[in-house]
Amino acid sequence: MIRLLFATLVFVSSAVCAQVSPALKIDQLIAEDLRGKKVDMPVKASDEVFVRRAYLDIVGRIPTFDEREIFIHDPDKAKLISELIDSQGYVESMLNFYADLLRIKRRVANNVPADTYIAWIKNQIATNVAYDEFVKELLTAEGTIYTNPAAGYYLRDEGMLLDNVANTFTALAGTNISCAQCHDHPFDEWSQMDYYNISAFFSTLNTRGIAEERSIYGKLRTEARASDESGETSRATNRLGQWWAVGGYRNTITYDSKKFLKLPHDYKYKDGEPGETVEGSAPIGQRLKEGKDRGTLTADFAEWFTADDNPTFASNIANRLWHKAFGFTLIHNLNDIATFDELKSSRNDKLITYLTRLIKDLDYDTKEFNKILYSTRFYSSQSDGSDEFRGPKTRRMTSAQLWDSIVTLHTGDVDAWQPADLRDTYLELFTDPSSINTTTALETYAEWQKLQKKYYEGAPKVGREMMIRSSNIFEGSASNFMLEFGRSDRNLIETGNEDANITQLLTLMNGPLTKGLMDEKNRIMDKVVDLHKDTAIEYLFASYIGRLPTEQELENFIDVPFPDIVWVLINAHEFKLIL
Amino acid sequence: MNSDRRNFIQSLAAATLGVNVVNAKPIQDTKAKNIIYICLDGGMSHIDSFDPKTDKEVAGDTTAIPTAGDFQIGHRLPKLAKVMDRAAVIRSLTSKTGAHRQAQYLNRTSFKQLATITHPSLGSWVSWLSNRDTTIPDFVLVSGASSHPGSGFLPKIKSPLPIVDPKSGLRNSVTDAKLLERMDMLRQVNSKIQSPIADQYNDFYDNTVRFLESEDLDLFDISKESPENKERYGNTRLGQGLLLAKRLVKGDVRFIEVNNGGWDTHSENFEKLDTKLKEVDDAVSSLVLDLQNEGLLDSTLIAIVTEFGRTPKINVNTGRDHYPQAYSTLLIGAGINGGVAVGETNEQATKVISDPYTITDVNATIAHLAGLDLERSHFSPTGRPFRVADYGKIITSAIS
Numbered sequence: 006m007i008r009l010l011f012a013t014l015v016f017v018s019s020a021v022c023a024q025v026s027p028a029l030k031i032d033q034l035i036a037e038d039l040r041g042k043k044v045d046m047p048v049k050a051s052d053e054v055f056v057r058r059a060y061l062d063i064v065g066r067i068p069t070f071d072e073r074e075i076f077i078h079d080p081d082k083a084k085l086i087s088e089l090i091d092s093q094g095y096v097e098s099m100l101n102f103y104a105d106l107l108r109i110k111r112r113v114a115n116n117v118p119a120d121t122y123i124a125w126i127k128n129q130i131a132t133n134v135a136y137d138e139f140v141k142e143l144l145t146a147e148g149t150i151y152t153n154p155a156a157g158y159y160l161r162d163e164g165m166l167l168d169n170v171a172n173t174f175t176a177l178a179g180t181n182i183s184c185a186q187c188h189d190h191p192f193d194e195w196s197q198m199d200y201y202n203i204s205a206f207f208s209t210l211n212t213r214g215i216a217e218e219r220s221i222y223g224k225l226r227t228e229a230r231a232s233d234e235s236g237e238t239s240r241a242t243n244r245l246g247q248w249w250a251v252g253g254y255r256n257t258i259t260y261d262s263k264k265f266l267k268l269p270h271d272y273k274y275k276d277g278e279p280g281e282t283v284e285g286s287a288p289i290g291q292r293l294k295e296g297k298d299r300g301t302l303t304a305d306f307a308e309w310f311t312a313d314d315n316p317t318f319a320s321n322i323a324n325r326l327w328h329k330a331f332g333f334t335l336i337h338n339l340n341d342i343a344t345f346d347e348l349k350s351s352r353n354d355k356l357i358t359y360l361t362r363l364i365k366d367l368d369y370d371t372k373e374f375n376k377i378l379y380s381t382r383f384y385s386s387q388s389d390g391s392d393e394f395r396g397p398k399t400r401r402m403t404s405a406q407l408w409d410s411i412v413t414l415h416t417g418d419v420d421a422w423q424p425a426d427l428r429d430t431y432l433e434l435f436t437d438p439s440s441i442n443t444t445t446a447l448e449t450y451a452e453w454q455k456l457q458k459k460y461y462e463g464a465p466k467v468g469r470e471m472m473i474r475s476s477n478i479f480e481g482s483a484s485n486f487m488l489e490f491g492r493s494d495r496n497l498i499e500t501g502n503e504d505a506n507i508t509q510l511l512t513l514m515n516g517p518l519t520k521g522l523m524d525e526k527n528r529i530m531d532k533v534v535d536l537h538k539d540t541a542i543e544y545l546f547a548s549y550i551g552r553l554p555t556e557q558e559l560e561n562f563i564d565v566p567f568p569d570i571v572w573v574l575i576n577a578h579e580f581k582l583i584l
Numbered sequence: 585m586n587s588d589r590r591n592f593i594q595s596l597a598a599a600t601l602g603v604n605v606v607n608a609k610p611i612q613d614t615k616a617k618n619i620i621y622i623c624l625d626g627g628m629s630h631i632d633s634f635d636p637k638t639d640k641e642v643a644g645d646t647t648a649i650p651t652a653g654d655f656q657i658g659h660r661l662p663k664l665a666k667v668m669d670r671a672a673v674i675r676s677l678t679s680k681t682g683a684h685r686q687a688q689y690l691n692r693t694s695f696k697q698l699a700t701i702t703h704p705s706l707g708s709w710v711s712w713l714s715n716r717d718t719t720i721p722d723f724v725l726v727s728g729a730s731s732h733p734g735s736g737f738l739p740k741i742k743s744p745l746p747i748v749d750p751k752s753g754l755r756n757s758v759t760d761a762k763l764l765e766r767m768d769m770l771r772q773v774n775s776k777i778q779s780p781i782a783d784q785y786n787d788f789y790d791n792t793v794r795f796l797e798s799e800d801l802d803l804f805d806i807s808k809e810s811p812e813n814k815e816r817y818g819n820t821r822l823g824q825g826l827l828l829a830k831r832l833v834k835g836d837v838r839f840i841e842v843n844n845g846g847w848d849t850h851s852e853n854f855e856k857l858d859t860k861l862k863e864v865d866d867a868v869s870s871l872v873l874d875l876q877n878e879g880l881l882d883s884t885l886i887a888i889v890t891e892f893g894r895t896p897k898i899n900v901n902t903g904r905d906h907y908p909q910a911y912s913t914l915l916i917g918a919g920i921n922g923g924v925a926v927g928e929t930n931e932q933a934t935k936v937i938s939d940p941y942t943i944t945d946v947n948a949t950i951a952h953l954a955g956l957d958l959e960r961s962h963f964s965p966t967g968r969p970f971r972v973a974d975y976g977k978i979i980t981s982a983i984s
Contacts, residue, residue: 162699165699168698168699169699171699171700172700175700181966183698183700183968184968191967191968191969338965338966340966341966341967390779390780390781399779399781400781401781485730491740496699497699497700497701500702502740504739504740504741505741505784505785505788506740506745507720507721507745507788507795508745508755508756510788510789510792511755511792512756514756514759514763514792515759516756550773558772558773561769561772562769569762569765569766570769572766572770573766573769573770573773574773576766576770576789577773578774578777578779578781578782579773579774579776581785582779582781582782584777
């Protein structure tokens with residue numbers, strides 16, 4: 006008996022001290038904090054609540070009836086989390102995350118198509134490239150959107166270098182330096198000189214193409230104009246300009262070591278004169294100074310920015326991924342977590358410190374980091390309306406989760422359709438311009454137009470709406486539903502919101518997608534029509550709101566026509582909320 | 585988003601979801617209780633509308649006609665001329681922004697467009713600072729574009745309610761007869777969920793249903809107007825938009841922004857203006873007369889703003905190009921010093937020669953008449969301070 010007790014003690018103590026799993030460590034840090042506040046750890050959520058939440062948070066949509074059934078019969082959480090993180094849905098859900106963070110649009114730099122940039126990011130997620138490496142690729146990109154799709158990051162803010170620098174700090178270091186673009190930061194330590202010192206690291210960046218190629222284009226343009234004026238062609242000059250833009254030539258990224266950044270004409274502080282050339286140096290840690298080799302400025306910056314001793318780089322992504330999983334932030338404002346080089350106060354200092362170290366220790370393996378967050382006991386707790394660690398936050402689905410869930414109800418598989426990755430085709434199409442004449446350039450442009458028209462080819466539709474993943478829908482009318490439900494317009498970082506308004510309710514009550522779900526041709530309606538009414542009602546409840554009806558509900562709905570049941574379920578709180 | 589801010593918005597949502605628009609608390613102590621803000625996008629020629637010139641080289645075929653006010657306007661606006669005793673024209677606007685998108689943004693927000701923040705549009709400021717309990721937002725946007733800055737950094741609940749096409753009214757507002765029956769079933773299912781956010785949605789659904797069942801819905805339905813009325817305003821996008829705006833003012837919506845494109849007259853300026861200015865003439869004059877007859881013009885301010893003026897020099901395509909150096913705006917109704925012209929351009933209409941103003945000053949004047957405090961700083965979620973209409977000057981000679 007004593008031996009047995011002893012053995013148990015050894016087991017417990019080794020679990021606590023020696024090899025505590027990161028997930029357990031997170032739970033311990035939360036429990037410790039709650040103990041201090043005399044609050045118990047939240048109660049475990051039911052399996053049916055868990056499975057729906059895990060699908061929504063990890064793959065961005067509700068589970069189908071069958072997917073739900075499989076988990077309920079074999080509620081192995083670790084297995085489910087692993088499967089979901091390794092699925093296409095995770096890639097799509099994380100693309101939405103990066104698209105809001107990096108303000109990704111399908112067109113960048115005045116009509117340069119970002120298709121290859123988007124496909125490249127999906128690939129980075131799918132192959133689980135380390136997050137710091139991914140960021141370095143963005144910050145050091147060179148070439149065209151085809152030869153190096155990461156060029157999309159700089160081209161997104163083409164012609165607005167200073168804004169791009171501010172956005173880089175906000176999105177990737179959670180630090181708001183935008184005030185210092187025009188004047189010293191009113192509360193933080195950032196001065197306008199700091200801002201320019203940082204921006205100087207991007208001074209050699211040139212997004213206006215290669216000089217030799219520009220002169221080739223100049224010649225082609227003269228030819229095209231002459232042929233337009235002679236009436237031989239119509240609008241050839243214009244089409245040639247389009248070829249030049251969509252081919253990526255106009256905005257090829259190069260680095261020009263003879264380009265310098267100057268202080269603005271209205272610079273008003275004593276530490277510099279208007280128009281003075283700024284040399285790069287970093288205010289944080291004072292470690293980074295512009296070297297003699299101006300050829301590697303952005304690479305120097307990227308190394309410094311992502312280095313382990315930059316306190317905000319790791320905390321920023323940890324805080325954002327935490328927010329994605331739990332619905333509330335550790336440090337209050339996602340886009341403003343640090344003052345200069347110090348983190349702002351958090352809801353649990355030990356936890357954010359631990360998570361910051363964890364993601365570094367994992368070498369920025371975001372899949373693994375996510376897996377750990379979703380494996381915590383805290384994640385499988387009952388949700389709560391507050392941000393006070395009483396459980397994951399009870400929240401409305403994001404616009405993307407709502408859209409992808411409705412598409413799932415319509416088609417059963419939201420990821421069945423995928424856009425083709427045409428990077429190789431484009432690379433062949435837009436080769437070295439020196440071997441091109443006006444006629445072939447115009448033919449190439451026409452070919453490109455054809456390919457662009459086919460971008461959404463084969464996408465399933467309900468009425469006029471394409472039933473495809475939110476992550477494959479960008480600006481344009483296809484995004485109207487999501488914009489109505491608070492999707493970020495991707496002009497600014499992470500401006501999506503889940504606030505309610507009257508037009509959203511009208512859409513859920515009377516909109517075309519709701520009508521489509523109530524239609525007898527709908528996938529689920531077609532399924533239930535032949536079932537026994539009890540079973541049919543159960544099938545509808547499980548498909549829409551992730552639970553079976555109560556006996557009372559079965560009784561209430563037994564004589565109600567299917568379309569009315571569907572209307573109730575799509576409008577139910579349990580549909581739009583993540584419990 | 586900042587979660588303090590989110591909490592705040594939720595408590596705000598909870599507070600706003602109680603009452604119907606008709607029962608909203610009345611606007612007190614302000615001259616302009618309701619505002620109709622008309623944006624003519626593309627850039628309206630100042631010379632052919634509110635700042636006519638005698639020099640034929642500059643004027644083209646536009647001639648000046650007398651008005652009921654103390655100034656003349658272009659001959660394509662004969663009906664509007666008769667109500668100019670209630671209007672002030674400002675002929676001395678000037679701007680540095682000659683590009684469409686940037687100018688549209690500047691008009692609506694009073695700020696230069698940046699890639700790091702979105703400023704709230706004037707309608708959202710008015711709606712936010714009036715803070716009334718309404719189901720229908722206090723800011724309705726008619727025929728707006730998706731690039732509209734909306735509520736900017738203010739809570740999204742202050743975003744404009746969009747009416748894409750004034751003819752079809754409020755989208756998805758047609759319900760079938762089963763609405764109430766379904767709502768009963770919905771309430772039963774929802775009763776299982778106890779959470780503050782669920783309570784808010786309960787209230788929100790109840791209010792929306794009450795709205796759909798109420799006469800308020802008719803405010804958005806211009807098919808309820810007589811054929812004569814529709815004819816008077818003109819069977820045009822602008823005409824229908826202003827007819828809708830009039831109904832919304834009667835329903836006490838505080839700020840209605842009506843957008844209208846087609847003013848970018850790089851070619852065939854005069855032909856195009858035959859059509860476009862007639863639209864303005866029919867629609868705005870009818871609106872002014874209707875509001876006057878219903879006793880609402882003393883409390884309703886109508887503003888006509890545009891992106892920039894157009895070149896005094898007529899180009900080879902008989903068009904006029906962008907001209908931000910000089911342009912005009914018109915303010916009518918509540919709080920306005922009727923019949924006066926403020927500022928002037930030289931005889932060639934190439935530059936402002938007295939009382940230069942900017943669109944920011946126009947917005948400051950409107951905000952002032954709407955009772956907003958221009959001196960107060962408001963903070964964005966990242967703590968940056970902003971003032972309504974960004975330190976714009978009130979155009980005192982335009983107000984009574």
